[in-house]
Amino acid sequence: MTTELPQLQGKSKRIYYLPNEVWTRVFQYAKFKSLLELRKSNKLFKKLANLVLASQLYQPFIKLVHHTNVQTLSYQTLRVEKIPHLNHYRVIWFSNPPVELQTVCECLCRLKATERMNWTDIRKIMKKSDFKLWLLCLSTNVDSISIKNTRKVETIIRLDPLITYERLRDVSMAGYRLLILVAASLQYNSIADELVTKRLGVAELEEGLEKMAYFLDCLYIN
Secondary structure (H helix, E strand, O other), rough: EEEEEOOOOOOOOOEEEHHHHHHHHHHHHHHHHHHHHOOOOHHHHHHHHHHHHHHHHHHHHHHHHHHHHHHHHHHHHHHHHHHHHHHHHHOOOOOOOOOOHHHHHHHHHHOOOOOOOOOHHHHHHHHOOHHHHHOOOOHHHHHHHOHHHHHHHHHHHHHOOOOOOOHHHHHOOOHHHHHHHHHHHHHHHHHHOOOOHHHHHHHHHHHHHHHHHHHHHHHOOO
C-alpha cells in the first residue's frame, strides 16, 4: 500500500507516493514533538505515528513500572521500620489547656502557623475553637505540620536557655506538659520526614506512570 505525500508548494506541484513501510521508517527518525504534529496530518499518518510512538515508549514505560514498584516496596519497608518509633510520639492532647509560659505556648502555636506573635496574639489563638480542635486531634494533625514550622520551633527552643524540662517542671506542670507535647511533635516530624519524602517520591512516580499508561492506551485505541 502507498500513501500520498502532502503536495509541495511552489512551481513543482507534483504528488509523490511512498509505501507505508518507508513512511514508518522515516517516522522513526522524527522527534517526539514532530510525531505528535504528524498525527494531526491525516488518518494514515496518525496510525503510523501512533505505532512509532508506542514502540518508542514501550521500554521507558516498562522501566517506569519497575522503578515505581521498587520505590513503593522501599517506602513500605521503611514505613514498617519507622512506625513503631512514630507511635511512641503520638501524644493525646487534653482538653481546656491552661495558660502557659509565653515561649512554650508560642512554640505550640507556631507548629500550626509560621507567623511571629506576641503574648496577646497567642492567648487569642489558643482560645479559638479551631485551635483547640487541632490540639485535640494532634495525634493525626501532627502529620500535616510543615517542615518550615518545625524548623522555626526548633530554633526558638535552641536559642532560649530557659526552655528545659527541669525549668518548666519548676515553673508550671501545665507548661511542662506543653513542652513535652511540643518536643514530641518535633521528634515525630524528624522521624516522619524521611517517610514523607519517600511517600511523595512514590506518588510522583505513580502519577507519571498513570499518565504514560493513559497516553499509550490512546495510541492503541486511535
